[in-house]
Amino acid sequence: MSRRVELLAPAGNYEAFLGAVNAGADAIYLGGEKFGARAYADNFSEEEICRVIHIAHFMGKKIFLTVNTLVKEDEFAELYSYLLPLYEAGLDGVIVQDIGVLTYIREHFKHLALHASTQMTLTGTGGASFLKEQGVERIVPARELSLKEVRQIKEQTGLEIECFIHGAMCYCYSGQCLFSSILGGRSGNRGRCAQPCRLPYQIYEGTDKIEGVDYPLSLKDMCTIEYIPQLIEAGIDSFKIEGRMKKPEYAAGVTAIYRKYIDLYEEKGLEAYHVEREDMQKLQSLYIRSEIQTGYYERHNGREMITLNKPSYAGSDQKLLEQIRETYLREPEKQPVRMQVDLKAGEPIRLRITGQKPLQTRCGGEEKSCTDNDIEAGIDVTVYGSLAEKAQKMPLQRENIIKQMVKTGNSCVTVSSCDVLMEGDVFLPVSALNELRRKGVEAYEQQCIMQQGLPVKRDKTEKTERTVMSPQMMTGSDDTMTSSIDICISTYEQFAVAVEHLCRRIYIDSDLYLRCGGQLTACMEEHDHIEYYLALPYVLRARDETYLQRLREAVVPHAFIKGFLVRNLEGFSYVRTLGEAYEAVPDAGLYSFNSEAVRFWSRCSKEYTLPYELNRKEAGQLVRFADNIGMHTAMIVYSRIPMMITANCITKTAKRCQAGGDGRQIRQIKDRYGKDFPVEINCDHCYNIIYNSVPYSLHLQSGEVDKTGADVRRYDFTVESAKECRQILAGRKFPYEAYTTGHLKRGVE
Secondary structure, three states: OOOOOOOEEEEEHHHHHHHHOOOOEEEEEEEEEOOOOOOOOOOOOHHHHHHHHHEEEEEEEEEEEEEEOEEEEEEEEHHHHHHHHHHOOOOOOEEEEOOOHHHHHHHHOOOOOEOOHHOOOOOHHHHHHHHHHHHHEEEEOOOOOOOHHHHHHHHOOOOOOEEEEEEEEOOOOEEEEEEEHHHOOOOOOOOOOOOOOHEEEEEOOEEEOOOOOOOOOEEEEEEHHHHHHHHHOEEEEEEEOOOOOHHHHHHHHHHHHHHHHHHHHHHHHHHOOOHHHHHHHHOOOOOOOOOOOOOOOOOOOOOHHHHOOOOOOOOOOOOHHHHHHHHOOOOOEEEEEEEEEEEEEOEEEEEEEEEOOOOOOOOOOOOOOOOOHOOOOEEEEEEEEEEEEOOOOOOOOHHHHHHOOOOOOOOOOEEEEEEEEEOEEOOHHHHHHHHHEEEHHHHHHHHHHHHHOOOOOOOOOOOOOOOOOOOOHOOOOOOOOOOEEEEEEHHHHHHHHHHHOOOEEEEEHHHHHOOOOOOHHHHHHHHOOOEEEOOOOOOOHHHHHHHHHHHHHOOOOOEEEEEEEEHHHHHHHHHHHHHOOOEEEHHHHOOOOOOHHHHHHOOOOOEEOOOOOOOHHHHHHHHHHHHHOOOEEEEEEEEEEEEEEEEOOOHHHHHOOOOOOOEEEEEEEEEEOOOEEEEEEEEOOOOOEEEEOOOOEEEOHHHHHHHHHHOOEEEOOOOOHHHHHHHHHHOOOOOOOOOOOOOOOOOOO
């Protein structure tokens, strides 16, 4: 077969980088000292990243940088200076979560490839196409997608597709998890996840405890080595190995085995494809969480994906680790070159370097480098130095010239032969010879890199200043203001309470609207002073196409629905297909974390929702910025925070799946401290929502809410009864003893 897929390996430090490139990776993704989603990895300094870019490019490999966290407003000033030296060094691309960061990089670093992180929760062609319009070249779709869905995105958008093939799996759709953030202040969106999903929980159906499932939120690690042919044929462009937090031996060992089997299929096809038992055993000996599974590519969810009783990592085979270390954890082989030095008094000294990029035969992760006998004049570089002088006393000796010219130091080449052609007695200072050698080697390496179609050095990009608000505008006002009230409802009983309350707008769960449209419409007619919007599902996938068509047919003929609350890019794309008559309001999970993100959404909407992870000061900054550009801000003041949105289902894990039921059921999981977390089982879209154990409420923080200046206070009702909704909206008696104010005061790191 002619198609070649990229093997993308992780590197948490320089040693892991060496292991991955020596083991046959085509590209490496790594994090720097800022803005990366693995805050506790070793990570790379600026100098180290520039170094590995050069080494990788000389070897014909690419380097992608993770800039895949949400960036606070006060941090944005550091982004340009952080990326600039890496951009100039030839960085190949950045992996991004934050829509504000994405648009900023697109504007300031025009030749830097933009890759949408799996943290953007891309689940379909609509969202992917929308990001393509924003300049994205590659997407990392949600890990929950099937091969059919991945293939569909590829065929319909033409975007490069990068998918995970091996490593740890998050239980939640990536980018939609607030579990670690709300419980412990360590945000997964900021690279600091404490992994509460790996802790024990018990599943309850009412008071009935489900036995035999101790770790229902802990997924087994992914291993797809046996499915490489199917993954390649699905059109995936890049196979991604998870593991920047893991040992260099892991990166090298896993890369070598996947390299072997990718090459086997690409060279010999499906008939010859067979995974040897020894290689499978090696993969299971390299930092695997007790058992393995093949991910979501051929299933939507399942009990067999869960580490029911033992989520801790199994020990690694020390003998195997030592073998990997000896084989791969070393500096790459240098390319042999020939030098010829010409010296003649009165003329500039001349250096010619010839050689050819090593032909690398990959098999089982091993690379076979060429020798001096393989060198041809495939690359031929000539440089000139200082004028040679006629020697008066001590002429240069040929052996001394050779001695200086073969000192290639930390370069990527080694001198296999050096000829010196010298006419008469000439003299040059040693510094002139050293400078000529450095100049020649650099020119040779750059020529090697350019012949492989990779960037060498880029010109400095000019920085255009961001719009910076005055301190008064950016810190929030202490003036009290009156906010509008919005209410988001999930049941008809909640809706009946909401229409009785003085509010600007009601967001109706779109599933409820399809089930009870007639009943709801009759009530809307009686309360036509209220705006009615639909709240779209948290996740939309290819399976929801029929659902969305039904929704279109139910909405478009009626004048009551004015817009939609959108929870993902797929939902936003859907609303755009309905025409300009409908407004799309980004919900908290679309993360307007900074003014660049607010500016982005202002081109598409008149309003946005503050994320849960901002504190009062940070929220106030964005509110003032939004107000300055004519954008309204909604702030959630009551809700059950959706901690996780999951494709896996606790009822299926408990062997109590009731697919085809009434579409929405509530179960519970209980942690080791006895706290109950409500879980919404959404059978209409086959996902779970795990809510916080206590409600989020700012009912005693009205003054702090006022200080943000938000235009809208929003109440989100999910599991509340009609009576509880009335009490919460009235504000006189809060119905729950325990509650949280979230990040209003503390924020996240």
